[in-house]
Amino acid sequence: MTTVVTGVGVAAPNGLGRDAFWAATVAGVGGIGPISRFDPSGYPAQLAGEVPGYEAADHIPSRLMAQTDHMTRLSLTAAQWALADASVDPSALPEFGMGVVTASASGGFEFGHRELEKLWSKGSEHVSAYQSFAWFYAVNTGQISIRHGMRGPTGVLVTEQAGGLDAVAQARRQVRKGVQLVMTGGVDASLCPWGWTAQLANGLLSTGRDPATAFLPFDANASGYVPGEGGAILVLEDELAAARRGAAVYGVIAGYGATFDPRPGSGRPPGLRRAAEMAVSDAGLTPADIDVVFADGAGVAELDRVEAEAITAVFGPRGVAVTVPKTMTGRLYSGGAALDLVSALLSIRHGVIPPTTNIRQPAEGLHLDLVRDVARETPVRAALVLARGYGGFNAAMVVTDERNGR
């Protein structure tokens, strides 16, 4: 059974909506800037990728406003756009034949921050009746299923930045078992002071003040990453079901692999290469069939080296085009890999690989064919997306055009 993507919805720091995002991404226009949602001046890191121009009230019914965090509003908006893009009317489909599987990294953290403040500064009777679910990791899956009447299988996976791919893989499992349509992907946001304090604790955030130099994956001056908010929601369907209703298809979810790194000090090799090889093999392809790799792009020298070595081990030195459009958005936690998946599908559709912006001095010894500065026009039939979650999670996914997927 072949699982295809028939709709996408995007909320990204460099573009709200698929078309705005893709236009910016191909043109190399970034969305990283000083944090505006709170005063960051007291923190060592002050840049983030914020979704521009998002007025929640324009997209979210008023009854849902009081009970939703910013990230849930973004995810509901992306989900609605993905369904519209797929030309799906959920009310016309069997209720148990539609599922929802999303990834989350930190839940509705800003909502939780406000309620913690009420509890500790005013008392327990001031805590919102919505706190019990508005912050938890399952909230986006629950709210999407309720809004669209989807009563089929549900899921929520948490593997930090790898989650976007793991959720899509889980959605593909459901489609293969006969579920007609599954909404999947990831949207995250924790750009509140409390969320920022927690993110700073991983020691990987860039303290750079210039959006053009703060996040430089695979560059000699890599000095950490810039976080962002947003992500993407995708509509997955069985290929034959999609064909029956005449749906336009972006591409095929053709292969997937997931591994976990050995515990520190074991002397065993990291697991990213194995995940990539599993994904290519699962797709029924060989490395030579892959036209582009959307890299994880940690922006941390040691992690970049591990990823570059995995890529060259699979494809050979400079053996495949590699890109990190995250340089334009920052790293979006569970939303990052889901957004890369959308970029990979749009690369296939439009025959263009978006650039890795801002790289001036590639790190020595990495041997990557990095698509730098400007987009590369070339036919793309198969793309590999890599994603890593903090602590050792590795995921890899291959998407192909329809012909390759068969």
Add this chain to the structure above:
Amino acid sequence: MTSTSDRRVVITGIGVIAPGGLGTKAFWELLTAGRTATRTLSFFDATPFRSRVAAEADFDPVAEGLSPQEVRRMDRAAQMAVVCTREALADSGFEVADPTRVGVSVGTAVGATMSLEEEYVVVSDGGRKWLTDHRYATPHLYDYLVPSSFAREVAWSVGAEGPATVVSTGCTSGLDSVGHARELIREGSADVMIAGATDAPISPITVACFDAIKATTARNDDPTHASRPFDNSRDGFVLGEGSAMFVLEELEHARRRGAQIYAELVGFASRSNAFHMTGLRPDGREMAEAIRVALADARLPGDAVDYINAHGSGTKQNDRHETAAFKRSLGDHAYRTPVSSIKSMIGHSLGAIGSIEIAASALAIKHGAVPPTANLHERDPECDLDYVPLTAREQQTDVVLSVGSGFGGFQSAMLLARVA
């Protein structure tokens, strides 16, 4: 990833930490004795709160063998998962030969919420500062922010390098994480999965949020009898904590090494009510559908079920919803099947409880006994099934249905069966 659904998945090791007893043996003794482990909340001064009853585990990570640095690094929920993992591994006798064939799936509803709140109080200076001060934060705060750290801790403690994930579907997390692990073994992505769930939610913010919607009991003057599933006088659930972890293996893998087998995971399904984030429709439609699909997955008829391990949270709406779902999915057989809720004894540990209930279900098969529903003296007239009141019942038990229901509208059903 070709279809390999003829691969069968069995439980070969169990580790449990629950209120009233550490370890699988103490857990089963508590359940079969019908003792309750609910008590007045002691972790913090709960005077200002509406619900002041909790099911706390007497868990000391140092006494359970965690090193000082492990204790510092991990939230209480992660600590419990790691200790349960060690018990499950020892119980199964499994030793990792090929790390790439061993995966991890850990369920949790609220992650490191206890450590997060403790840190919040410090960096906000007791809620005074909106702009929290990062200089006061522990270096492990990021591990609390992302509960994926729980899967990392379990993977490190085992030496697993296969697929690893945290499954977080609220109060069905503990069923769904095991369902996910079963799927990964069936499809061939792993031969062994270390799977289960953990939650340690007894902190002020969690108590406050359930107070706000009156989901928890206010029976503060009678804490040991406060969890009363299916009883007419029930008034909400008792917040609990705990963990259960399993060694799950592909059947032939287990047989080759001569492993003990508790039970096979023969069927699983999850559905969503798409109705309300916290409310349930009284007809139990979606849970019934999950049960129906799980039975089909197991290729079993409804009347094969010998025992139902209920969600039985003790809220007014849940127990009726669930009773309706059993009747809807099993028909008259629902009236002939013993149904019990171990939450009557160990409270509701949110995402963890689904796995703890799978442990109880597997032990019911192994020991030929079903645990009772404690504190059940006068049935709700709308709850008219056999809920095994007060006293455990010895009975040959070959097939168990364990269900869960949670915020977000999630409904899950797991079927376990004796392996001949």
